Structures are given as C-alpha cells and as structure tokens.
Amino acid sequence: MKEFRKELLDLVPYTPGEQPSSTSQIIKLNTNENPYSPSPNCAKALNEIMALGLLRKYPNPSSDSLRESIAKIYGISKDNILVTNGSDEAIRLLFTGILGNQSTIASPDPTYSAYPVFADTTMEDYRFVKVPLLKDFHFDWQSLLASKADLVAFANPNAPTSLLEAKEQVIDFVEKFPGFVLCDEAYIDFAEPGSSCIQDACSKSNLFVSRTFSKSYALAGLRVGFLVGTKENISILHKLKDSYNVGMLDQAIAKAAIEDIGYFNQITSQILITRKRLSQSLMQLGCEVVVSSTNFLFVKPPSSHKAKDWFEKLKNNGIFIRYFGSGVSADYIRITIGTDDESDSVLKAIQKFLEK
C-alpha cells in the first residue's frame, strides 16, 4: 500500500519568517539575520575553491578543518564538536539520538518554536511538556526540573523574549537534572561575554550546546551550525549524520568567518550599539522593551496600541518584523536589529502610528 505515515499527514510544519525576493526593497527585520555582509575573507575562500576546481570532489565528511578552527577559538578539542547543516540539523540529530517512543521532552514556553516540530518529525508516541515562563519572562527552573523529561531544550538567550538566563543558573540546573539538556546558544554572541556554557558541555555528560553561523557570523544563507558535547556523546551522534552533511563551500566560508575575529568584533559591537539606541528610543515612545541579550528586541506597544496592528502596519510600510500571536507573545512584536538606517525607518513608522 502506498501510504505516508499518518503522523506526517497531520504534521504542522515550522513556519519560518517570510523571505521576500532578494531584489525587493523590503526592510527585513523578521528572521534575526545580520544586517552586515560576512567577513571579506569569505569571498577569498570561495574564490580559491572555484579557482582550484575543487567542487567536483566530495567535501571533508567531518568538517575537520572547520572543527579545528572552532576548537581553537573556544579552547576545546575538535572531538567535542559536530558540525551540522545549520544548528537546526544539530538540534534534530540530538532529538533523534535521545528521544523515542514514550519519551518526554520539556521546554520553557515560549522558546524556539521549531522544537515541537523536530519532536513531531522524529517521534510518534511521546510527551511534550511546555513549561510557561515566569511573570518576569525567566525560566521556571523548578518546574523544568519536576518535568522528569528525557530532554530539556531551551534557547539561551531565549527567543523570542531576548532574555538571558545566568550561566550559573543553567549549570546549576544541568547538575541537578538527571536527563539531557540542550542549551541552544544561537544568539549568545550578542550577550555579555562569559555567558556561554560551551566549555561546560565538554565535561558534563548530560549537556549539549548548539551554535550557529547564521546570526553573528552573517552566514544564514550558508547553513552551518555545530553541536558541542563530551567526546563520547559527540561520537555517538556523529553516527546519525549524513555522510557529507556540510558542503565544501560552507565549510571553507564558515572557517574564513570564524577566523576573522577582528571583523566579527566590529559588526557585533555595531549591532550592540544599534540595539541600545533602538531600545532606548522605543522606550521613550512609551513601549516596554525586554532587556535584550540578542540581535533582536521583544517589544510591547503602549497600552492603547495592539502588537498585531503594528506588525501589519509595519508590513504595509515595507518593514517586515515578526509577530507570534499566542500566549505571552500575543502582546509583543519581535524586531531584528538591522542597520542604523533600518532602525530609523522602524522608529519613524512607529512615531506615525503614535501620532494618529
């Protein structure tokens, strides 16, 4: 019989932010991409591969050279790293490796909304425990602990709230929790230095950290991410990946980006300056803005205005932002930090909404 799995037919896929054509004039602040170009060294890496005609060959299956560069930056071993096709693949491989029938996964709610979709695609008979955030938007660690889940997954800093959980708090949880923990650090490069748990993941056998080149390295178009864990855990998950899961260009370009620390620092600090300016200006206009440790702001319009209306009106003004529309997110819009000019356009549009 020709039939797809019933679970697949019922599956609600992840809805990514809208991607208008690259030639459109839209100001795109809806998917937390970097407003700046990747390191100029990326173009050199690309040209070298093309000039040498290397694309006729398969890429290095384990992204060895890129892993060496990542390991050097973080002072860890390359055996603690699994390079993946975006951090989405890292998360999916982890879910596939840990969760099966009868498993329980728990997450704060809201957090990265792809987790339930990855869970749905890897398992049939499982439980997803969503633990609401506390009133101040921090995680309810006690309830996460009480979930007795096989895996607790969260983004830190969290999305869409932009709020950071202190590293000491994360480690305290990891030490008390008997199951596995995924700390998804997609936005950690925009947080206070010293907030990452990447080194801890190399020694704590229940902790994994995922990272991406899509945000702070301005390489969302490539699709490169990585997972960090103990050498034993990483060697097990290595078995699950496709033989050539990351392309040759992707490996070489990501390596060029991560090695150009000067350029990385330059664009990251510019984003932090713009974040501060946009956040202060929005607060002056009467908005509530969550203290952001990311490259986006989670913003509640003044009480006489509705988040959904602002989302729609900004769209009509050619500015794409993100609106999630359920739970606590229903009262907030999420705005990616763009260039200063893009931020000015957002502010100008919002000022007009407030005048009416």
Ligand SMILES: Cc1ncc(COP(=O)(O)O)c(C=O)c1O
């Ligand atoms: C919290 C979080 N984790 C992971 C990802 C996936 O990133 P990528 O697959 O581009 O590495 C995203 C993307 O927006 C995200 O917001």
